[in-house]
Amino acid sequence: MQRSHLVKHQAIHTGERPHKCLDCGKSFLQKSHLVQHQAIHTGERRHKCLDCGKSFIRQSVLVRHKVVHTGERSHKCLDCGKSFIRRSEFVYHQVIHTRERPHKCVDCGKSFIRRSQLVQHTAIHTGERPHKYLDCGESFIRRLDLVCHQSVHTRERPYKCVDCEKSFKRRSHLDQHKAIHTGERPHKCLNCGKSFIRRTHLVQHQAVHTGERPHKCLDCGKTFIRQSALVRHKVVHTGERPHKCLDCGKSYIRRSHLVTHQAVHTGERPHKCLDCGKSFIQRSEFVYHQATHTGERPHKCLDCGKSYIRRSHLVQHKAIHTGERPHKCLDCGKSYIRRSQLVQHQAIHTGEKHPPVLAL
Numbered sequence: 537m538q539r540s541h542l543v544k545h546q547a548i549h550t551g552e553r554p555h556k557c558l559d560c561g562k563s564f565l566q567k568s569h570l571v572q573h574q575a576i577h578t579g580e581r582r583h584k585c586l587d588c589g590k591s592f593i594r595q596s597v598l599v600r601h602k603v604v605h606t607g608e609r610s611h612k613c614l615d616c617g618k619s620f621i622r623r624s625e626f627v628y629h630q631v632i633h634t635r636e637r638p639h640k641c642v643d644c645g646k647s648f649i650r651r652s653q654l655v656q657h658t659a660i661h662t663g664e665r666p667h668k669y670l671d672c673g674e675s676f677i678r679r680l681d682l683v684c685h686q687s688v689h690t691r692e693r694p695y696k697c698v699d700c701e702k703s704f705k706r707r708s709h710l711d712q713h714k715a716i717h718t719g720e721r722p723h724k725c726l727n728c729g730k731s732f733i734r735r736t737h738l739v740q741h742q743a744v745h746t747g748e749r750p751h752k753c754l755d756c757g758k759t760f761i762r763q764s765a766l767v768r769h770k771v772v773h774t775g776e777r778p779h780k781c782l783d784c785g786k787s788y789i790r791r792s793h794l795v796t797h798q799a800v801h802t803g804e805r806p807h808k809c810l811d812c813g814k815s816f817i818q819r820s821e822f823v824y825h826q827a828t829h830t831g832e833r834p835h836k837c838l839d840c841g842k843s844y845i846r847r848s849h850l851v852q853h854k855a856i857h858t859g860e861r862p863h864k865c866l867d868c869g870k871s872y873i874r875r876s877q878l879v880q881h882q883a884i885h886t887g888e889k890h891p892p893v894l895a896l
Contacts, residue, residue, distance in 0.1 A: 555892075560670065618722075646750065660763075680706070688782070688794075702806060736762075758862065820846075832868065 553563035555570040559577045561574070565572045572594055575581065581591035583598040587605045592598045600622055603609070609619035611626035620626040628649060631637065637647035639654040643661045648654045656677055659665065665675035667682035671689055676682045682703050687693065693703035695710040699717045704710045712733055714788045715721065721731035724739035727745045732738045740761050743749065749759035751766040755773045760766045768790055777787035779794035783801045788794045796818050799805065805815035807822035811829045816822040824845055827833065833843035835850040840855045844850045852874050855861065861871035863878035867885045872878045 562666075657763075 553565055555564040555567045556562070557564075557570060557573055557577075559574070561572065564573065573832070575593040581593050583592040583595045584590070585592075585598060585601055585605075587602070590601065592601065599639055599818040601813065603621045609621050611620040611623050613619070613626065613629055613633075615630075618629065620629060631649045637649050639648040640646070640653045641648075641654060641657055641661075643658070646657065648657065659677040661798070665677050667676040667679045668674070669676075669682055669685055669689075671895065674685060676685065687705040693705050695704040695707050695711055696702070697704075697710060697717075699714075702713065721733050723732040723735045724730070725732075725738060725741055725745075727742070729786040730741065743761040749761050751760040751763045753760075753766060753773075754772070758769065760769065771789045777789050779788040779791045780786070781788075781794060781797055781801075783798070785799065788797065799817040803819050807816040807819050809816075809822065809825055809829075811826075814825065816825060827845040833845050835844040835847045836849060837843070837853055837857075838855070842853060844853065855873040861873055863875045865872075865878060865881055865885075866869070867882070870881060872881065
């Protein structure tokens, strides 16, 4: 090991971050990370693609971008033949075959494929949200979330689909969107053969077979398949509504609800049905609408065989068999199958009017 690598590694144990940004005070382990960070303040993007003129803060990002023009996928899996543009994606893919999760949380024992995922996870225990947006003061666990949040202020959507010209805030969202045009669903469940566009959807699906719900609420004991679902659930206890509309000041629990709300101001309906031309604000509504043309009802109850267009409807239906009523009123203790029923019920205590909830 080179001495410079040893010095960098020792900082993991000492906590030393010697390279400090003079603009905002944030510190870094490596000088190269400080240099990259400073571009946030200067706006400098000095690494330019000669093919399309697009510029990048980091040279490594430019190198990855170039494969858009060359089509090169140099990292090939010897087990299944699949090829990847980035080595990190190749390494991440290999765990499908090895099932290795080398990065373990010392607080709760949970293991992760990527170290970056472990770093993000530890914030659950420490409460640290190191990525702060200076314009509004909102902080984030992941830098990616900060970058995505910036587009709320700038309304920038830099990642454009060459097939339909739809634009996205994140490159990963563009990659997922492309599957609509290619039909590719690369993430396959080894238990039932069902395939998914996103790996996260595969992981969520696998809980159907394992029954695992690893994310537990410390306030009420309720468990969830996804960590994001736990985060959303916590606001039931805190009452926090962190996502605020800059146009009218209305606040929301979920960022997706804010994005949906903003269409009221912009009039944008980005999800268009190619069969009938109807457009939708939310992609979920678009997917739901498509079943009108295809007749597909992919979410099937294993107890009685009844099928549903939406997974949420299947979840609600299952309560008929389990008797579970997870949504409990903290004022009187009454419980409901659906959260919407609880919200409507709470109006009895608050006096707030809600439209009636239609039964399935």
